[in-house]
Amino acid sequence: MARTGRKILQSIIESIKDLLPIIIVVGFFQIFVIQKPLDDLLLILEGLLLIILGLTFFVFGLKIGFFPAGENLAYNFVERASLSWLLIFGFALGFGVTIAEPDLIVISAEVAKAIQESQIIDSTDEARKSFQNMFRSIIAFCVGISVILGVLKILKNWSTHSIIIILYLLVILLTPLAPEYIIGIAYDSGGVTTSAITVPLIVAIGVGLASSIRGRNPLVDGFGLIAIASVVPIIGILIFGIFL
Amino acid sequence: MSEIIKIAHDMLISIAPVVGIIFFFQFVILKKSFPDNKKIFIGIVSVWIGLTLFVIGLEQTLFPIGKLMAYELTSKEFISSHVFPWSEYFWIYLFAILIGISTTLAEPSLLAVSIKAEESSGGFVKSWPLRIAVAIGVGLGLLVGVIRIIYGLPILYFFVTGYLIIIILVYLSPKEIIPLAFDSGGVTTSTVTVPLIAALGIGLSYSIDGKDILVDGFGLIAFASLFPIIAVMGYIQIVKIINKISK
Helix, strand or coil, rough: CCHHHHHHHHHHHHHHHHHHHHHHHHHHHHHHHHHCCCCHHHHHHHHEEEHHHHHHHHHHHHHHHHHHHHEEEEEEEHCCHHHHHHHHHHHHHHHHHCCHHHHHHHHHHHHHHHHHHHCCCCCHHHCCCHHHHHHHHHHHHHHHHHHHHHHHHHCCCCCCHHHHHHHHHHHHHHHHHHHHHHHHHHHHHHCCCCCCHHHHHHHHHHHHHHHHHHCHHHHHHCCCCHHHHHHHHHHHHHHHHHHH | HHHHHHHHHHHHHHHHHHHHHHHHHHHHCCCCCCCHHHHHHHHHHHHHHHHHHHHHHHHHHHHHHHHHHHHHHHHHHHHHHCCCHHHCCCCHHHHHHHHHHHHHCCHHHHHHHHHHHHHCCCCCCCCHHHHHHHHHHHHHHHHHHHHHHCCCCCHHHHHHHHHHHHHHHHHHHCHHHHHHHHHHHHHCCCCHHHHHHHHHHHHHHHHCCCHHHHHHHCCCCHHHHHHHCCCCCCCCHHHHHHHHHHH
């Protein structure tokens, strides 16, 4: 019991350590640059407490739930040697998680609004909604493809950097062909696909696969999936922009 | 109260498909149960509670203050209140670097990757230094991204240069670390960082004349994912040099 108590205390201290830099930076700017008093100190303290508690719960849950579940699933797939199911699983995971991502819903709405204000699409609600759904589906599809590519990379022992360099070349080649307004959006769309829920699971599956296949090193072969998932959507949106 | 329910609901919606897919493949396709079903379940619920509390806390503190700060620093009044011409954007630059570093250190996705990296490297990669390297990368990336917005330079130049640097570093770095370095770039921009970066970019493109939000306001997140890759590979180079000297 005392050990559990100490562990909890330790992880709370970890969370405070994670949060401290933000408090210092925001405090510094508030006091020395903006020089306006904060409205409600009590509310802020309460918020900070929630953040610390939240991080502690999150890390605890990762360690006992998400990581073992992802790794276990990877072991079982390798044991059963069912490549096609593994790839279907990879695609379903990438697509399903991304399409439901609240961050992406917000961002795709903002993008659709900005696109509409620039009169690139019709000013009707329908046109905006359909653009928004299209945008989300393309990104989700690209993340699904990325997970497939990442799983194949581990199975076939492809090197991560060759895949990424090829993807970078595609980005560079497609950028000059795409309309200017889509470029910033496309480049940013790579970064929004990696949420706090997707990342732990994808990493756990990558590391799980790499550790259950003989001759693979979890550090060398298990990582790289997220990197792929943050470049492929750029390519997807650039192509979408070219045909828009 | 309704705000809390909304956040809990949002989080549930983003966790549900993940859990649904895992359970479907585990129980229906593979027809097996987890070694410890109860533990997995507790873990998933705990991630849900944790992220909900985390986001509620952020919405109550960091997001309003940080967004307000980004808008104030980029407001025309603030920018034009400076005596020296070179100093007009000084505080924005400093803010971009520091907010990039500090928010990245609290980013849950990066935390997840660094825990797994420490585990699977047998302690060769340490969680804190890795996260600090990534954080410095995000800070520098935001700085360069903000400079790009202010001077209105095309994004492609920066990315071609950035990609070239990465390709060169790939050949200089130890093979084991490369996939991890690439992943570090992808995870940096998530729950904590994105809302603040977006406020900074959009605030900037509003307050500087002749800026188009579509062309200039977006793109900051991309910079914040490119530079950490360089920073992590650079960090490994430094570790190698230190090891050499100490031998």
